Amino acid sequence: MEDFAAGSRRLLPRRRLLAAGLGGALLAPAARAQVPAGARPLTLVLPFSPGAPPDxxxxxLSEALGRRLGQPAVIDNRSGxxxxxxxxxxxxxxxxGNTLMVHTSTLAMNVSLYRSIPYDPITSFAPVATLVEVDFxxxxxTSAATDFAGFxxxxxxxxxxxxxxxxxxxxxxxxCMELFKRQANVELTHVPYRGTAGAVTDLVAxxxxVMFMPAPAAVELARDDRLRILAVAADAHLPNIPAVPTVAEAGVPGVTMRDWxxxxxxxxxxxxxLRRLNEAINAVLASPEAARALxxxxxxxxxxTPEALRDRVATAVPRWAKVVRDANITAD
Structure with a gap:
């Protein structure tokens, strides 16, 4: 995931440039007041490299969040x-409340992938709110398949x-692919890359x-007709590709992947x-500027709510633990 940005800047330049250009517009009028001099910084820890999707x-969101809380916002990338x-x-x-973390669904996956990790995804953190999500x-x-049945x-x-x-x-x-393999009763050979850019480059070539990937990236890549979107790992059709069936509709139930x-x-x-942080981030997410950029x-x-995020993590941990166990996957 960490070097996705390098590839996605090449593959999705319009989206990247649009989002980058809106950075200064994300402050709602009520949040434009100057941060008090000497206010303690709000540090957002990013467990990924600069430019990665979570970053x-x-x-x-960080500048608008910091201004709503009356603190300057600082991004602290601690990847690895x-x-x-x-x-x-x-x-x-x-x-x-001065140090927060932005993490992804991998927080709920890593606990099963590593023999030992120095935190617990549920008890080591206090949920604030889910920010965004994306279906896969x-x-x-096209040399491999042009439709789901053929694949x-x-x-x-x-x-x-x-x-x-x-x-x-x-x-x-x-x-997601290991879950699909088990549900579809197929054997495919995994080729892991060091980040998304290399994987996407070889898929295009x-x-x-095949590959599971975030649906927006798939849409952009499929425009030149060398790649085909066979199905979406979602509960329903996606608005931007309504003709593409879900994996379940195509005949393989139980395969969904919504990264968050x-x-x-x-x-x-x-x-x-926590209540103050939750109110502030929900206000930022509700602003038209943030919504447009995201x-x-x-x-x-x-x-x-924090409770909804806590339930999301608690549900995801055993779900992906079963996939890891059934496929005998280890990241160590």
Whole structure:
């Protein structure tokens, strides 16, 4: 996931430039007051490298969030170990509301992928709110398949002969395909890359046959007809590609992948502080400027309560633990 930005700047320049150009417009009129001199910084810990999707989302929201809270906002990128380094740092931070973390669905996956991690995805953090989410799509090079039925037929005719790409072991792209393989009763060979850019490059070249990826990126890549979107790993049709069936409609039930980015505080952060943080981030997400910038990058704005985010994480941990266990995956 971490070097997605390098590839996505080449693949999705219009979306990236639009979002970047709106950074200064994200302050709602009520939030434009100057931050008090000497105010303590609000630090947003990003367990991913600069330019990665979570980093881009955090930078869209951080300035407006800091101004609503009366604090200057600082982004602290602490990448490495699939987000574990930054998550450990955030978990150990003082629970005073001045250090927060933006993480993704991998927070709920890593606990099953590693033999030991220095935090617990549920007890080490206090949920604030979900920020955005994005559905995944199954994409194939046209040399591998042009429709879902053809893809399944070919994969079942020669088990293991077709390769699939992912940005690395344990990424949402990888786990989604492993879930699909089990539900569809097919054998595909995993080709893990060091990030999304290399995986997408080889998919476009036809070096690998198929891949699960965020649907907005799939839409952009499919415009030149070298790639086909076979199905979406969603509960319903997606508005921008309404003719594309869901994986369940195509004949394989139980395969959904909705990646999410969310805001967390360290555990033991006082309830009043969490309430103030939740109100502030929901106000920012509700602003037309933020919504336009995030939707331009293909995200669905979510927001909501800390309880909803806590339930999301608690549900995701056992779900992906089963996929990891059934497929015998380890990131160590």
């Amino acid at each position: 881009a989302v955090a930078r869209i 170990a699939s987000g574990n380094i930054g998550a450990e740092f955030a978990a150990r931070a003082a629970p005073d 799509a199954l994409v194939a090079h 399944l037929q070919r994969a079942r005719a020669r088990p293991g002969a077709m390769n699939y790409a992912s940005p690395g072991v344990g990424t949402p792209h990888h786990l 036809g070096t690998v046959g 980015f969310a805001l967390f505080a360290p555990a033991r952060t006082p309830p009043d502080t 939707e331009a990058q293909g995200y669905t704005v979510v927001g909501g």
